[in-house]
Amino acid sequence: MRRASSVPENCNNKWYYTRAQIDNNPSRRAGLDPDKELSYRQQAANLLQDMGQRLNVSQLTINTAIVYMHRFYMVQSFTRFHRNIISPAALFLAAKVEEQPRKLEHVIKVAHACLNPQEPSPDIRSDAYLQQAQDLVILESIILQTLAFEITIDHPHTHVVKCTQLVRGEHLVLLWCFCASLPLDLPVWVCCCCCCCSQ
Structure with missing residues (x-):
């Protein structure tokens, strides 16, 4: 499953x-x-x-x-x-x-x-x-x-970069650690969680 x-x-x-x-x-x-x-x-x-x-x-x-x-x-x-x-x-x-x-x-x-x-x-x-x-x-x-011609990859890194522009400096380390600990989850979902956690 x-x-x-x-x-x-x-x-x-x-x-x-x-x-x-x-x-x-x-x-x-x-x-x-x-x-x-x-x-x-x-x-x-x-x-x-x-x-x-x-x-x-x-x-x-x-x-x-x-x-x-x-x-x-x-x-x-x-x-x-x-x-x-x-x-x-x-x-x-x-x-x-x-x-x-x-x-x-x-x-x-x-x-x-x-x-x-x-x-x-x-x-x-x-x-x-x-x-x-x-x-x-x-x-x-x-x-x-x-790969069944599924070649478009949605990388989490691109979402993290966008999120860092929304987050203040003191929360960036927390944001990055959180993202790095969830590599198997969906990129957009991870970034949404990061934004919520940093506020």
Whole structure:
């Protein structure tokens, strides 16, 4: 059962999960232990952050890619799709969605630099590079299909920024702590609570 109790009626709650659903995701069913799965998610998020900074995309774009990665692995398994090939595809897609597109060539080169810092940049005329480019485009399509083309993300951070303009300085720490402690709740709901708590 999904977390319907805190989700408004008109909201698509497809991506909100109970603890039991999280504990029974495809990676766990494939035999991956919870600590290893958490480590893989953290490694993928760190790779996305590093790549995003090197590609000079906004933090919002990086956050969108991280959400895509987390959602993808609630439907697919880490044992089937390696985090180091899904992450570049997720960032490539997120950059398009957030209107900061980056060239496929740049994404591949940055991914290579992050994952293989000691090796030279791949030759864009090589068969290996061309295969990697083709694979990334295919993986982007797999991510889109896995996410059922639901690519618009309502990030809580944008609502928090708006709320901070309404809240006095002495309440900002309280506001931020409250928001940070409720990462699984709906972004708008969290911000409404923050505004009420700060008054």
